[in-house]
Amino acid sequence: xxxxxxxxxxxxxxxxxxxxxxxxxxxxxxxxxxxxxxxxxxxxxxxxxxxxxxxxxxxxxxxxxxxxxxxxxxxxxxxxxxxxxxxxxxxxxxxxxxxxxxxxxxxxxxxxxxxxxxxxxxxxxxxxxxxxxxxxxxxxxxxxxxxxxxxxxxxxxxxxxxxxxxxxxxxxxxxxxxxxxxxxxxxxxxxxxxxxxxxxxxxxxxxxxxxxxxxxxxxxxxxxxxxxxxxxxxxxxxxxxxxxxxxxxxxxxxxxxxxxxxxxxxxxxxxxxxxxxxxxxxxxxxxxxxxxxxxxxxxxxxxxxxxxxxxxxxxxxxxxxxxxxxxxxxxxxxxxxxxxxxxxxxxxxxxxxxxxxxxxxxxxxxxxxxxxxxxxxxxxxxxx
Amino acid sequence: xxxxxxxxxxxxxxxxxxxxxxxxxxxxxxxxxxxxxxxxxxxxxxxxxxxxxxxxxxxxxxxxxxxxxxxxxxxxxxxxxxxxxxxxxxxxxxxxxxxxxxxxxxxxxxxxxxxxxxxxxxxxxxxxxxxxxxxxxxxxxxxxxxxxxxxxxxxxxxxxxxxxxxxxxxxxxxxxxxxxxxxxxxxxxxxxxxxxxxxxxxxxxxxxxxxxxxxxxxxxxxxxxxxxxxxxxxxxxxxxxxxxxxxxxxxxxxxxxxxxxxxxxxxxxxxxxxxxxxxxxxxxxxxxx
Numbered sequence: 001x002x003x004x005x006x007x008x009x010x011x012x013x014x015x016x017x018x019x020x021x022x023x024x025x026x027x028x029x030x031x032x033x034x035x036x037x038x039x040x041x042x043x044x045x046x047x048x049x050x051x052x053x054x055x056x057x058x059x060x061x062x063x064x065x066x067x068x069x070x071x072x073x074x075x076x077x078x079x080x081x082x083x084x085x086x087x088x089x090x091x092x093x094x095x096x097x098x099x100x101x102x103x104x105x106x107x108x109x110x111x112x113x114x115x116x117x118x119x120x121x122x123x124x125x126x127x128x129x130x131x132x133x134x135x136x137x138x139x140x141x142x143x144x145x146x147x148x149x150x151x152x153x154x155x156x157x158x159x160x161x162x163x164x165x166x167x168x169x170x171x172x173x174x175x176x177x178x179x180x181x182x183x184x185x186x187x188x189x190x191x192x193x194x195x196x197x198x199x200x201x202x203x204x205x206x207x208x209x210x211x212x213x214x215x216x217x218x219x220x221x222x223x224x225x226x227x228x229x230x231x232x233x234x235x236x237x238x239x240x241x242x243x244x245x246x247x248x249x250x251x252x253x254x255x256x257x258x259x260x261x262x263x264x265x266x267x268x269x270x271x272x273x274x275x276x277x278x279x280x281x282x283x284x285x286x287x288x289x290x291x292x293x294x295x296x297x298x299x300x301x302x303x304x305x306x307x308x309x310x311x312x313x314x315x316x317x318x319x320x321x322x323x324x325x326x327x328x329x330x331x332x333x334x335x336x337x338x339x340x341x342x343x344x345x346x347x348x349x350x351x352x353x354x355x356x357x358x359x360x361x362x363x364x365x366x367x368x369x370x371x372x373x374x375x376x377x378x379x380x381x382x383x384x
Numbered sequence: 385x386x387x388x389x390x391x392x393x394x395x396x397x398x399x400x401x402x403x404x405x406x407x408x409x410x411x412x413x414x415x416x417x418x419x420x421x422x423x424x425x426x427x428x429x430x431x432x433x434x435x436x437x438x439x440x441x442x443x444x445x446x447x448x449x450x451x452x453x454x455x456x457x458x459x460x461x462x463x464x465x466x467x468x469x470x471x472x473x474x475x476x477x478x479x480x481x482x483x484x485x486x487x488x489x490x491x492x493x494x495x496x497x498x499x500x501x502x503x504x505x506x507x508x509x510x511x512x513x514x515x516x517x518x519x520x521x522x523x524x525x526x527x528x529x530x531x532x533x534x535x536x537x538x539x540x541x542x543x544x545x546x547x548x549x550x551x552x553x554x555x556x557x558x559x560x561x562x563x564x565x566x567x568x569x570x571x572x573x574x575x576x577x578x579x580x581x582x583x584x585x586x587x588x589x590x591x592x593x594x595x596x597x598x599x600x601x602x603x604x605x606x607x608x609x610x611x612x613x614x615x616x617x618x619x620x621x622x623x624x625x626x627x628x629x630x631x632x633x634x635x636x637x638x639x640x641x642x643x644x645x646x647x648x649x650x651x652x653x654x655x656x657x658x659x660x661x662x663x664x665x666x667x668x669x670x671x672x673x
Contacts, residue, residue, distance in 0.1 A: 086577050106580040119578040123596045132592070133582035184582060 036095075037062045037220040038083065038188055043092030045075075045082055052078035053244040056092065060188075065214050066222045067235035071267070075244040076224045080190050083222070085109050097187055107136070109188075112181030112219075116193040118173045120165035126152065126176050127161040133184040151183040152176075154213070171202050178210075182217065189214070191223035195230060207233045228268045232256075240264050262309040262383045271313035272351045275383070278305050285310075285380060290327050290346065293371060297378030308380045316377035317353035319344065319369050326368035333365055344371060427649035438646050446650040460654070463630045466545065467614040470552045471606050474560040477553070478605065482564035483594075486571075500561045503554050512551055512622040519547045519623070543625035551619040556612050560605040567601025600670055607666045611659050631655045 036059050044054040053075035060066050068076040082089045085106035094102045101109050112133075121129050130148035131141075139147070152158050155175035165173055174194065181189055194210065195203045211234045214221050225231050231238045232252040240247040240255070248260040259265035262273050274295045276287040286296040287310060297310050319342060322328065331345040340360035342353045351371055355363070363369060428446055430438040450456040485496045503511060518524050519542045526538040541547055571594070579593045595602070617632040624633065631651055638648030 084577075084581055086580070106577070107583045107585060109581075110583075111581060113578065113581040115574050115578060117572070117574060119572065119574040121575060121578070121593060121597075123599075132579070132584070136583035136585075136588060180578075180582070 035062055036060065037064075037097060038222075039095040040083070041093055041095075043079070043082065043089050043094065045078055045087060045089040045091075051075075051244050052087075053082075053241070054091070056246055058239060058246070058249065060220060060222065062220050063218050064220055065211065065234060065236045067231035067238045068222060068224045068241060069228060069231040069238050069268075070226065070241035070247075072226055074241040076226075076239075076241050077192055079241070080192055080222065080224050083188070084111055084113050084190050110184065110186055112184055112186030112189045114174075114177045114181045114189070114191040114194050116196050118165070118177040118197075120173055120176055120180070122165055125162050125164060126157065126168070129165065129176055130180045130183050133180060137184065148179075148183055151179040154182075155179045170198050171206065174198065174206065178213070182213075182219065186219065189219050189221040191221065193225055194223055196225070196227075203230070210234060232268070238268075240267065242267075256313075258379075259311065259381065262311070262381045265309075265311050265381060271311050272317055273381075274310040274312060274378070278308060280305065284375060293328070295373055295378055296375045297380045298375070300380045303380055303382050307383050309383050310378045311381050312373045312378050314341070314352045315339070315354040316373055317351060318372045318374075319353050319355065319363060320372070321362065322368045322370040324368055326370060328369045328371055330363050330365050330367045330369060333360060333363065344369060346371075424649045424652055427645050428653050430646045430649075432644050432646045437643065446646050447654075450647065450650055450654065456651075459629060459631060459634060460658075462545075462628075463614050463632075463655075464658070466549060466552070466620075466630060467610045470549055470556060470613045471560075471610045473549070473553050474557045474609050475602065475606060478557055478560035478564055479595075479602075481557075482561050482568055485561070485565050486568040497562075497565070501558050504558050508555075508618045509622070511554070512619055515547065515551050515554070515623055516542070519550070543623070543627045545628055547623040548620045548628050548630075551623045552613050552616055555616070555619060556609040559608040559612060563605030563608060564598065564601045567598045567604075571597055603666055603670050607662060610662055614658060615655060 038058070038060040040056055040058040043056040043058075045052040056079060058066075068079060070076045078087065081087045083094060085101070085104060085108075089102065092102070093100050096109060096111070106113075120126075121132065124132070127145065127148055130151055131144045134144035134147055135141070149158065149161065152161055155178055157172060157175055157179065160168060160172060160176075165176065168176065174197075178194075191210075195206050198206060207230060223234070232255075235252060237249060237251055238255055239249045242263060247264050248255065250258070250260075255264070255268050256270045259268060259270050262275075265271060266273055274287055274289060276289050278285045278287050280286075280299060281296070283299055284296045285299045285305060285308070286294055288294045295310050295312065300308070328344050328346050328351075330342055331350065332341075332343040334341040334343070335357070336354070338357065339354045340357055342355060342360060342363055344351045344353060353371065427438060429442050429444070431441050431443055431445065433439045481496075481500070485493055485500070488496060516523065520526070521538040521542060523542070525541065526535075529535045529539070530537075541550075575593060575597065576589055579589045584592065614630070615632060616630070617636065620628065620630045621633050621636065624630070629637075631654070635648050635651045635655070638644045638651065
């Protein structure tokens with residue numbers, strides 16, 4: 001599939017290159033980030049007196065692949081819908097290629113949208129679906145069908161052009177939706193939980209396909225997801241949202257290594273969050289969660305010590321054998337590739353440690369253990 | 385292990401004696417629907433007689449006479465024309481109304497739906513006489529127009545096609561609107577949004593997406609309205625008077641005034657055949673969806 005994408009994408013891109021020569025460089029260099037395509041500032045949306053989101057500032061560079069990540073109800077889908085123009089935010093501005101589009105209807109924004117349910121037109125064939133946007137742009141039927149055919153080839157569905165959407169599998173429908181949104185050469189591609197309706201195996205495969213397609217076309221894209229693994233797998237940058245506000249905008253690496261808050265760290269599964277009464281000891285802060293189980297990290301004077309948590313990455317948590325009666329007990333040991341994910345229960349909390357398989361054999365389920373971490377492996381974060 | 389074989393024709397478990405419970409409704413239909421229709425069907429094959437009322441023979445001459453007679457053919461044409469006209473007008477009026485109802489908040493929606501249904505809640509005679517009060521030569525509309533000097537003599541809007549059509553539009557609009565509302569409520573609004581994001585303006589959305597997607601509801605609405613209109617009796621009888629007849633009003637005349645039961649019975653079955661044709665056509669058109 002990937003090879004098919006690469007071999008045929010040049011055909012699909014050809015009309016693109018005529019309009020916009022820079023897209024060729026973008027495509028071939030595999031997603032070089034250009035100038036800002038979308039710039040959102042101080043954006044706020046309310047439904048009645050319920051705030052969907054507020055104070056949203058977001059800058060998306062040309063060719064970037066951005067994930068809006070957050071739990072359900074965090075406002076990520078509302079933000080996507082506001083950018084698409086389906087809802088009109090009361091505050092702030094949306095600049096698309098430098099033009100303020102906040103008050104323009106969706107049809108004047110040239111934004112491609114892939115819906116979670118795909119929203120394919122059931123009364124049209126696959127080809128007619130893909131042609132729709134081109135016909136709206138005044139293309140004659142023959143030309144529209146030629147371009148739509150090329151787009152279908154890009155997603156590997158040429159053989160299905162005359163089928164109806166309901167005759168296709170979920171994954172195929174998803175690709176039609178993608179082709180339909182891409183064929184109009186949108187300035188921005190929006191995807192709402194694009195892989196949410198697919199089963200896990202297909203989802204994993206589509207993640208890499210989607211990423212490859214986005215790169216090869218050099219299209220700027222934003223996708224909404226509640227699945228942090230999906231965000232980490234596909235996005236160049238991740239926008240973490242919670243309760244209608246942006247918590248952090250960062251690359252996947254940064255999100256893991258330097259989450260801004262304990263909440264973000266927890267949401268992206270960056271590591272264990274150790275909390276308790278924090279004692280200042282010279283240049284470090286220490287928390288004792290159990291007699292003999294102390295965790296320390298370099299003191300951070302910018303934080304409120306009464307409201308800080310210590311982040312210890314899973315693979316940095318040290319596990320030792322302990323005498324019977326230790327409050328730390330191995331509750332589960334889940335193999336995860338080359339490592340084993342040890343779940344260690346302590347009171348009502350679970351701490352996780354990732355150990356190489358050989359080491360993990362020493363800690364069967366039910367074994368009493370002790371946990372610790374080196375001072376340099378712990379980072380203090382504000383709780384929220 | 386010994387294998388047992390039971391004689392079971394269908395593996396579906398039998399129901400809970402529903403057949404027995406169906407007895408009352410079955411006898412009701414048999415007694416009050418099938419029996420009278422069989423009688424009328426038989427009547428349609430008899431011959432008119434001025435002394436005997438009808439001669440009990442078997443003949444197809446009533447059908448032959450009606451289907452070759454220009455009066456009856458034009459009557460058939462007028463009835464179908466009336467049905468088509470009312471269907472198209474209610475569709476054009478009902479479609480935007482249904483769209484508005486579907487988009488309204490729950491409270492407004494409930495109020496609008498009740499308002500739409502009022503014609504069905506008012507007694508048919510009262511409703512029809514209200515139209516007479518409006519449309520008559522001495523009615524509100526004509527008298528007002530004469531009073532303000534726009535016209536000298538009453539407009540011909542009574543006892544003709546116009547008055548019958550108005551009354552029937554009033555009566556059948558709820559059927560159309562309710563059919564359309566029920567399909568529009570099921571319409572996935574994301575499809576409209578998808579169309580908008582692809583660059584379609586309001587007209588293209590309506591013609592290429594909304595209307596085709598609502599076609600099953602349009603079909604049901606048209607079927608209900610057309611069949612109601614061509615079979616309607618009270619409204620064309622009262623608003624059409626002697627000057628505008630439909631098959632229904634002629635059937636009434638044949639059975640009560642001219643006492644030509646065989647021809648009346650034949651008209652009943654021609655009307656019924658027309659209704660069935662429309663229903664079958666509808667079924668054929670919407671088979672795939």
